[in-house]
Amino acid sequence: MAVSSGNMYDWVGLTWNPEAGACPHDCSYCSTKHMVYTKASPKYQGAPRLWPKALAKDLKSGQVVFVCAQNDLFADLVPPFVISVILAKCREFQGNTYVFQTKNPARLGEFAFPKDQFPAMCIFGMTLESDIAYPTVSKAPAPCERAYHLGQLRVRRRQAGFQSDKFFVTVEPILLFNLDAFFDDIDYVRPDFVNIGADSKRCNLPEPSADQIRALVELLREKRYEVRVKPELRRRFGVV
Numbered sequence: 001m002a003v004s005s006g007n008m009y010d011w012v013g014l015t016w017n018p019e020a021g022a023c024p025h026d027c028s029y030c031s032t033k034h035m036v037y038t039k040a041s042p043k044y045q046g047a048p049r050l051w052p053k054a055l056a057k058d059l060k061s062g063q064v065v066f067v068c069a070q071n072d073l074f075a076d077l078v079p080p081f082v083i084s085v086i087l088a089k090c091r092e093f094q095g096n097t098y099v100f101q102t103k104n105p106a107r108l109g110e111f112a113f114p115k116d117q118f119p120a121m122c123i124f125g126m127t128l129e130s131d132i133a134y135p136t137v138s139k140a141p142a143p144c145e146r147a148y149h150l151g152q153l154r155v156r157r158r159q160a161g162f163q164s165d166k167f168f169v170t171v172e173p174i175l176l177f178n179l180d181a182f183f184d185d186i187d188y189v190r191p192d193f194v195n196i197g198a199d200s201k202r203c204n205l206p207e208p209s210a211d212q213i214r215a216l217v218e219l220l221r222e223k224r225y226e227v228r229v230k231p232e233l234r235r236r237f238g239v240v
């Protein structure tokens with residue numbers, strides 16, 4: 001999630017952060033961690049928990065709301081109570097579309113089946129930086145595991161009649177990858193769109209070359225996927 005501390009997507013109208021605590025995935029490029037170091041923010045330290053002030057916010061209607069953009073609401077260590085309370089608040093404001101992005105899609109399923117706790121209009125997203133697991137970069141589940149669970153969730157939700165759901169994969173920050181295996185992971189999810197961005201904070205990550213990124217973008221577009229290229233990727237790698 002927290003690659004940039006501002007609005008991560010130009011199609012999102014509101015980022016809403018009712019969850020506090022340090023994110024268990026502990027990604028080396030995380031902007032939330034950076035914020036904790038630089039501003040000594042107490043909100044994103046300690047155990048995952050609710051942040052009452054944000055929870056009380058009037059979410060209004062007609063907005064695309066990114067839920068918990070500064071941590072991962074569906075990380076294994078987040079108490080079920082915290083997730084249920086936040087989803088209940090979303091259901092109170094059904095006039096919005098909610099974005100739930102995670103690196104642990106297996107846990108999304110626990111709140112979708114057997115009892116669906118999600119609001120009516122959802123966009124489910126998954127961060128997938130590469131097909132390769134980089135344990136020194138992130139403690140999140142392995143990429144193939146993430147792809148498997150989001151793909152399965154998509155199939156089960158479609159079968160259960162949730163036709164308005166949207167799914168996306170966000171490749172940000174993009175890391176060195178194997179083209180065919182990475183494409184297969186993304187393709188397994190059958191996302192409505194793929195977002196691709198680069199390491200904007202220059203965290204010394206293992207990055208692919210511009211040619212490798214272009215090959216991935218071309219392959220995705222050839223297979224009719226909508227690819228949304230983030231400005232940093234355009235600026236640094238010349239990919240459009």
Ligand code: SF4
Nearest residue numbers: 001002023027030071
């Ligand atoms: S998953 Fe957690 S640690 Fe990783 S970037 Fe997102 S908020 Fe930060």
